[in-house]
Amino acid sequence: xxxxxxxxxxxxxxxxxxxxxxxxxxxxxxxxxxxxxxxxxxxxxxxxxxxxxxxxxxxxxxxxxxxxxxxxxxxxxxxxxxxxxxxxxxxxxxxxxxxxxxxxxxxxxxxxxxxxxxxxxxxxxxxxxxxxxxxxxxxxxxxxxxxxxxxxxxxxxxxxxxxxxxxxxxxxxxxxxxxxxxxxxxxxxxxxxxxxxxxxxxxxxxxxxxxxxxxxxxxxxxxxxxxxxxxxxxxxxxxxxxxxxxxxxxxxxxxxxxxxxxxxxxxxxxxxxxxxxxxxxxxxxxxxxx
Numbered sequence: 255x256x257x258x259x260x261x262x263x264x265x266x267x268x269x270x271x272x273x274x275x276x277x278x279x280x281x282x283x284x285x286x287x288x289x290x291x292x293x294x295x296x297x298x299x300x301x302x303x304x305x306x307x308x309x310x311x312x313x314x315x316x317x318x319x320x321x322x323x324x325x326x327x328x329x330x331x332x333x334x335x336x337x338x339x340x341x342x343x344x345x346x347x348x349x350x351x352x353x354x355x356x357x358x359x360x361x362x363x364x365x366x367x368x369x370x371x372x373x374x375x376x377x378x379x380x381x382x383x384x385x386x387x388x389x390x391x392x393x394x395x396x397x398x399x400x401x402x403x404x405x406x407x408x409x410x411x412x413x414x415x416x417x418x419x420x421x422x423x424x425x426x427x428x429x430x431x432x433x434x435x436x437x438x439x440x441x442x443x444x445x446x447x448x449x450x451x452x453x454x455x456x457x458x459x460x461x462x463x464x465x466x467x468x469x470x471x472x473x474x475x476x477x478x479x480x481x482x483x484x485x486x487x488x489x490x491x492x493x494x495x496x497x498x499x500x501x502x503x504x505x506x507x508x509x510x511x512x513x514x515x516x517x518x519x520x521x522x523x524x525x526x527x528x529x530x531x532x533x534x535x536x537x538x539x540x541x542x543x544x
Contacts (some may be wrong), residue, residue: 317374338389384517401439
């Protein structure tokens with residue numbers, strides 16, 4: 255992860271970043287303790303009925319891949335665990351915080367929907383390979399585009415035009431962001447996560463999310479190279495066109511090397527089939543409104 259000076263430079267390039275939402279701050283504080291009282295966590299979240307409803311919609315959606323329907327927050331905490339519910343709260347709250355009345359509602363919804371797709375593929379991939387994560391791959395995928403939200407707030411229609419121009423061309427988009435702002439949306443995602451004192455493994459997984467801008471960012475330097483690799487592959491897979499012979503998600507040798515010694519590695523000859531299935535599942539899923 256970049257040092258404090260790098261984070262400060264990125265933040266300075268776009269101005270002040272928003273403060274962490276109060277409900278997230280409180281939930282993170284409470285769940286820092288492994289022996290946290292589930293009832294207190296539940297009552298804190300339920301004080302915001304809209305947030306509770308969104309947690310249940312996300313946890314029951316195809317993106318999250320629950321095998322059992324969860325009808326109440328208390329049941330979600332029992333089945334998913336405090337840590338996973340906390341991660342969902344974090345993801346939803348970040349998007350709620352970063353959208354405002356001036357941002358294009360359709361663009362915000364498009365970014366949210368794309369982020370859910372990345373999160374869903376990352377979660378499936380992590381579960382299949384037996385990484386033993388507790389929603390970290392989902393929340394990192396969900397937060398992977400929060401830098402776009404920051405730039406949308408800062409640049410408005412001008413940034414919306416960049417998103418429309420480059421769409422699936424992440425290399426082109428990142429290059430334009432560097433010219434316009436001096437940093438990429440991946441840099442901004444990391445900076446916001448660091449600004450909020452989120453776990454370092456999450457921060458640098460956001461920073462490593464694109465192989466095209468990672469020439470100087472070896473995954474070996476990540477706190478959790480496997481988490482960073484899973485998110486990077488998921489991100490590429492959602493952008494990839496599986497009708498094409500060459501896929502970025504399969505060509506990322508560094509990411510697959512980081513996942514070589516996992517519990518259930520995916521054989522090279524099976525990777526296209528597995529990833530295509532994950533991507534189809536999330537792209538066929540109904541949209542969830544933010």
